[in-house]
Amino acid sequence: MEREKVIVELKNVNKVYGGSNHVVRDLNLEVYEGEFLTLLGSSGCGKTTTLRMIAGFEEPTGGTITVEGESVSEKEPFERDVNTVFQSYALFPHMTVFDNVAYGLRMKKTAKGEIKERVMHMLELVQLGGFERRYPSQLSGGQKQRVAIARALINRPKVLLLDEPLGALDLKLRKQMQMELKRLQRKLNITFIYVTHDQEEALTMSDRIAIMNEGVLEQVGTPTEIYEAPATRFVATFIGETNLFEGCVKETSAHHVSVVVESGELRCRAQGFEKGEMVAISVRPERMKYSAEPVEGYSVRARVKETVYVGSVLKAIVVLPNGNEIKIERLAGQKLPPDGEVYIYWDNGDGKLLHLMDQVFYRTIESVKLA
Amino acid sequence: MTRRTFRGKVLPAGLTIGPVTLWLVFFVAVPLLYALVMSVCSIDGSYNIVYRFTAENYRRLLDASYMQIYGQSIFIAFLTTIICIVLAYPFSFLIARAAGRKKALLYMLVIIPFWTNSLIRIYGWKTFLGTGGWLNEALLALHVINAPVDFLFTRAATVLGMVYCLFPFMVLPLYTSIEKLDGTLLEASADLGATRAATFARVVLPLTAGGIFSGSIMVFIPCLGYFFVSNILGGGNSDVIGNLIERQFGKGNNWPLGAALSIVLIAITLLLVKLYQRCGGDMESFGA
Ligand SMILES: Nc1ncnc2c1ncn2[C@@H]1O[C@H](COP(=O)(O)OP(=O)(O)OP(=O)(O)O)[C@@H](O)[C@H]1O
Ligand SMILES: [Mg+2]
Numbered sequence: 001m002e003r004e005k006v007i008v009e010l011k012n013v014n015k016v017y018g019g020s021n022h023v024v025r026d027l028n029l030e031v032y033e034g035e036f037l038t039l040l041g042s043s044g045c046g047k048t049t050t051l052r053m054i055a056g057f058e059e060p061t062g063g064t065i066t067v068e069g070e071s072v073s074e075k076e077p078f079e080r081d082v083n084t085v086f087q088s089y090a091l092f093p094h095m096t097v098f099d100n101v102a103y104g105l106r107m108k109k110t111a112k113g114e115i116k117e118r119v120m121h122m123l124e125l126v127q128l129g130g131f132e133r134r135y136p137s138q139l140s141g142g143q144k145q146r147v148a149i150a151r152a153l154i155n156r157p158k159v160l161l162l163d164e165p166l167g168a169l170d171l172k173l174r175k176q177m178q179m180e181l182k183r184l185q186r187k188l189n190i191t192f193i194y195v196t197h198d199q200e201e202a203l204t205m206s207d208r209i210a211i212m213n214e215g216v217l218e219q220v221g222t223p224t225e226i227y228e229a230p231a232t233r234f235v236a237t238f239i240g241e242t243n244l245f246e247g248c249v250k251e252t253s254a255h256h257v258s259v260v261v262e263s264g265e266l267r268c269r270a271q272g273f274e275k276g277e278m279v280a281i282s283v284r285p286e287r288m289k290y291s292a293e294p295v296e297g298y299s300v301r302a303r304v305k306e307t308v309y310v311g312s313v314l315k316a317i318v319v320l321p322n323g324n325e326i327k328i329e330r331l332a333g334q335k336l337p338p339d340g341e342v343y344i345y346w347d348n349g350d351g352k353l354l355h356l357m358d359q360v361f362y363r364t365i366e367s368v369k370l371a
Numbered sequence: 372m373t374r375r376t377f378r379g380k381v382l383p384a385g386l387t388i389g390p391v392t393l394w395l396v397f398f399v400a401v402p403l404l405y406a407l408v409m410s411v412c413s414i415d416g417s418y419n420i421v422y423r424f425t426a427e428n429y430r431r432l433l434d435a436s437y438m439q440i441y442g443q444s445i446f447i448a449f450l451t452t453i454i455c456i457v458l459a460y461p462f463s464f465l466i467a468r469a470a471g472r473k474k475a476l477l478y479m480l481v482i483i484p485f486w487t488n489s490l491i492r493i494y495g496w497k498t499f500l501g502t503g504g505w506l507n508e509a510l511l512a513l514h515v516i517n518a519p520v521d522f523l524f525t526r527a528a529t530v531l532g533m534v535y536c537l538f539p540f541m542v543l544p545l546y547t548s549i550e551k552l553d554g555t556l557l558e559a560s561a562d563l564g565a566t567r568a569a570t571f572a573r574v575v576l577p578l579t580a581g582g583i584f585s586g587s588i589m590v591f592i593p594c595l596g597y598f599f600v601s602n603i604l605g606g607g608n609s610d611v612i613g614n615l616i617e618r619q620f621g622k623g624n625n626w627p628l629g630a631a632l633s634i635v636l637i638a639i640t641l642l643l644v645k646l647y648q649r650c651g652g653d654m655e656s657f658g659a
Contacts, residue, residue, distance in 0.1 A: 057558055077561040090559040094577045103573075107564035155563065 004032035013063035041212035098132035270353035285329035298345035410630035428631035444611035448594035524606035548582025
């Protein structure tokens with residue numbers, strides 16, 4: 001794949017509120033032209049703050065933000081080539097749908113005829129033809145959302161920022177709007193930076209996902225990368241379900257690491273780990289296998305606790321001797337382990353080895369120990 | 372509607388709404404009715420009220436000498452209202468956007484004057500503005516002027532006193548409407564390319580127009596009636612409608628004529644409030 005053009009770049013961006021509340025830490029992020037990038041993270045992790053810094057409503061405490069290679073630090077919000085869709089819609093209540101959508105064009109002193117043409121076209125695009133005379137108070141939540149999107153898109157911004165734009169909609173409407181947003185984004189080929197705390201939404205809509213945790217960017221990658229190869233324990237547990245085996249590295253070879261966990265010794269295909277390091281092995285429930293006999297290289301014995309049927313998937317919970325519960329998932333029609341004792345195992349590539357400690361921190365304490 | 376109870380018994384409606392109703396009847400309805408009746412009564416040669424119907428009082432309101440005072444009063448009220456808007460708008464914005472102790476402090480600055488009788492405060496201004504007052508002494512000391520200037524007994528002094536008295540009535544509704552203004556709307560406006568001035572003109576001003584309107588009514592109407600301000604600071608050079616009314620009940624001793632004037636003033640007030648409601652204003656912003 002050819003190298004994509006970076007349109008927004010955040011370099012060592014920090015945000016501290018009130019002198020001590022460190023909300024965003026050393027954030028480095030490159031957003032490519034035309035991509036759909038999602039900032040995903042739990043509540044309060046700094047997603048909105050990051051978005052507001054790009055829009056210009058908040059000043060970074062440190063670091064730089066560039067749009068198309070130009071630093072935007074000195075630019076006021078109204079001078080930036082980005083537009084925002086606010087979670088609360090923020091439609092002007094005293095203006096009709098037409099005037100709301102036309103607002104940006106009027107600010108640019110666009111000719112009257114052109115305004116009319118472009119607003120009508122944009123309203124068609126978001127399927128709101130015929131609504132131009134209504135006031136925001138006469139619209140449903142979904143319709144207001146479409147007006148907010150139309151109002152931002154009509155300015156043909158280089159980047160559109162969306163802060164949980166579907167948060168206030170019910171499930172059915174949200175699914176529908178997800179599809180429509182994706183369609184719009186492809187059609188107009190505008191870069192979207194999308195904030196959500198709904199992982200399913202992030203996985204279905206995004207080209208890439210950036211996962212934030214307490215102000216730190218944990219991993220950036222395609223939905224598949226994030227799901228299949230989580231970089232940190234947080235990412236592994238935050239996206240989808242997973243089973244974690246925590247332990248200590250016993251031996252390392254060129255491509256393999258053997259790890260001592262409570263229930264025995266496990267081998268993983270991994271690199272870049274050190275002897276004695278605290279690690280966790282993450283195995284997705286649908287990759288978890290079982291057998292009546294012990295399997296070479298794995299010998300984790302478990303007892304089947306319960307099996308449940310959740311629509312199209314079957315789930316089993318098995319209990320390890322130490323009391324930890326392990327989830328196994330199969331699609332309907334496949335088999336789950338029978339009651340009784342089983343040995344659980346997984347294919348070599350399915351167990352992802354994760355560092356449990358920050359690497360810098362780990363090396364520091366190791367060097368102290370040696371000294 | 373929930374019914375009030377006392378020791379488990381539902382009280383009769385007459386008893387529960389009684390106090391408020393009584394209050395309204397005795398202090399609003401009865402005096403109004405009395406004024407209405409009196410305004411169509413005649414007077415005899417020695418200015419005693421005679422209960423005989425006449426429209427003469429209302430006809431006399433159109434006399435040229437009165438017309439001149441209406442004009443002057445409306446001019447003063449208009450000027451006062453404009454000055455109040457210009458001063459109170461930024462101030463209200465400051466209160467609405469301030470936080471914590473600063474907000475409480477600014478709010479107190481508006482409220483504190485209410486703790487002293489306005490008559491006394493106006494006399495304070497008189498001492499301050501007079502030929503021997505502090506203002507003259509300060510200006511003389513700074514050699515801005517060579518001889519004392521009489522600031523008193525001018526229209527400007529009256530307007531100053533009116534603005535001073537009525538300023539809080541402009542701040543309160545303005546503050547309420549600015550406080551209600553959603554900050555993300557201002558961000559949205561800036562985001563769409565509007566400069567601060569454009570945001571003010573297209574978003575802030577239209578959305579706080581209700582506050583400006585109710586504040587204006589609350590300043591304009593009393594301004595027509597605050598006779599003591601023009602008495603003390605205007606010294607008869609800038610009479611308002613209130614002075615006319617006061618005079619009929621005092622020196623003029625023509626109560627029916629005073630009553631007719633009052634009724635007209637009340638009618639204008641009601642008309643303005645109705646107009647305000649027609650324009651979509653809510654009464655809530657009056658009750659700040
Ligand atoms: N103006 C502010 N002053 C002080 N602290 C703030 C301010 N805005 C946000 N914070 C704090 O910064 C942290 C991150 O807030 P932010 O709004 O970025 O979170 P978020 O990831 O968008 O969360 P959510 O999913 O709930 O919207 C929170 O702890 C919040 O309390
Ligand atoms: Mg947020």
